[in-house]
Amino acid sequence: MKKIILLLSAFSFLLSSCGPKAFVKGEYEDTQAENLKNDQWSETDMQKVVHDLVGKMVEHPSISKSKNPPIVMVTQLQNKTSEHIDTQSVMDMVRVELMNTGKVGFVDKEAREDIKSEYEYQGSGVVSEETLKGPGGQTGADFILNGRLDSIVQEVGKSKSVYYKITLNLTNLKTGVMAWSNHKEIRKGFKKQSIGL
Amino acid sequence: MKYKLLFVLFIFNAGCATYQHKVQQARSLIEDHQFPQSVALLEPLAKTPSDDQLIYLLDYAVATQLAGDLKESTQSFLKADKLVESVDYHSVSRIGSSLALSEEMVQYKGDSFEKMFINAYLAMNFLSENNYDAAMVEARRINEKYQKNRLDEKKSFEQNFFSIFIGSNLGISKKV
Numbered sequence: 437m438k439k440i441i442l443l444l445s446a447f448s449f450l451l452s453s454c455g456p457k458a459f460v461k462g463e464y465e466d467t468q469a470e471n472l473k474n475d476q477w478s479e480t481d482m483q484k485v486v487h488d489l490v491g492k493m494v495e496h497p498s499i500s501k502s503k504n505p506p507i508v509m510v511t512q513l514q515n516k517t518s519e520h521i522d523t524q525s526v527m528d529m530v531r532v533e534l535m536n537t538g539k540v541g542f543v544d545k546e547a548r549e550d551i552k553s554e555y556e557y558q559g560s561g562v563v564s565e566e567t568l569k570g571p572g573g574q575t576g577a578d579f580i581l582n583g584r585l586d587s588i589v590q591e592v593g594k595s596k597s598v599y600y601k602i603t604l605n606l607t608n609l610k611t612g613v614m615a616w617s618n619h620k621e622i623r624k625g626f627k628k629q630s631i632g633l
Numbered sequence: 634m635k636y637k638l639l640f641v642l643f644i645f646n647a648g649c650a651t652y653q654h655k656v657q658q659a660r661s662l663i664e665d666h667q668f669p670q671s672v673a674l675l676e677p678l679a680k681t682p683s684d685d686q687l688i689y690l691l692d693y694a695v696a697t698q699l700a701g702d703l704k705e706s707t708q709s710f711l712k713a714d715k716l717v718e719s720v721d722y723h724s725v726s727r728i729g730s731s732l733a734l735s736e737e738m739v740q741y742k743g744d745s746f747e748k749m750f751i752n753a754y755l756a757m758n759f760l761s762e763n764n765y766d767a768a769m770v771e772a773r774r775i776n777e778k779y780q781k782n783r784l785d786e787k788k789s790f791e792q793n794f795f796s797i798f799i800g801s802n803l804g805i806s807k808k809v
Contacts, residue, residue, distance in 0.1 A: 515766060518773035520711075591781045
């Protein structure tokens with residue numbers, strides 16, 4: 437009996453000595469493959485919601501029936517979840533996917549300071565007349581695109597469900613009327629192991 | 634027989650290098666308001682993977698907050714919050730070893746009220762940096778943990794009312 441206890445103790449000790457190790461052997465993975473490694477917001481969630489909402493947005497008459505591609509300014513996606521999510525990255529993906537459809541154009545709010553400073557530089561006389569750009573030639577945006585990301589997390593015992601809702605709004609700058617609004621929902625279920633090695 | 638006894642004594646002595654012993658000096662330094670010195674003592678403990686890393690991380694994160702290094706404090710609390718999730722299971726091998734050798738073989742998992750403190754301290758850090766949106770994320774995390782504790786029928790002392798107070802005030806101030 438003593439021997440069994442000693443053997444079990446030695447075995448447990450050996451197993452428990454297997455502490456955390458660094459990740460050393462990697463491989464490239466398909467960026468479009470589903471990632472459900474943990475219960476956090478993942479790139480798969482971002483890809484799913486962006487792809488779905490962009491598809492719906494470009495089908496709306498404000499864009500699909502427009503004679504010229506409307507000019508859109510992408511602003512903020514509010515984070516109302518319980519995770520620190522980079523919402524700028526989500527809106528970047530929305531902008532890129534929309535731009536890839538070729539049905540809309542964009543003005544970059546973030547670049548305004550740089551543009552202003554470049555006008556000042558070019559206007560200082562260092563640039564040739566033929567290539568000189570200055571204030572007054574920019575195209576004004578037709579729409580503002582913003583949104584909100586919400587989540588509901590429910591956790592009981594070892595079960596957890598995470599629900600996300602991302603809502604995007606397209607507002608006409610001239611009239612102030614919301615031309616389009618839609619949302620995409622995602623719900624993920626998880627089970628936690630209570631006992632392991 | 635003598636050697637066996639010595640071996641057992643050695644193993645038990647190894648187990649006595651406990652958490653309390655390791656942080657005693659750092660705590661005294663905090664009491665004396667010598668925060669940077671305390672941070673220097675706690676840093677190697679907090680950044681070395683071990684079974685008790687969680688508790689050292691919490692001490693280190695609080696010490697760095699007191700020392701005014703909010704960025705490092707926030708990073709440490711965020712790491713602690715992730716660690717809480719990853720060690721939230723019962724390891725058969727570690728429990729077995731702890732029975733035979735030392736209590737320290739079991740990973741420290743944190744008490745319910747400590748887990749809520751993480752988010753309250755994070756909220757305070759974010760507020761100090763005028764990052765209201767990030768502070769609100771922590772307020773929502775506090776609420777989620779509170780709801781889970783409630784559903785798991787935790788005792789009232791296990792609920793962290795200081796954290797709930799911080800989270801509620803953040804929510805109220807948003808509406809004003």
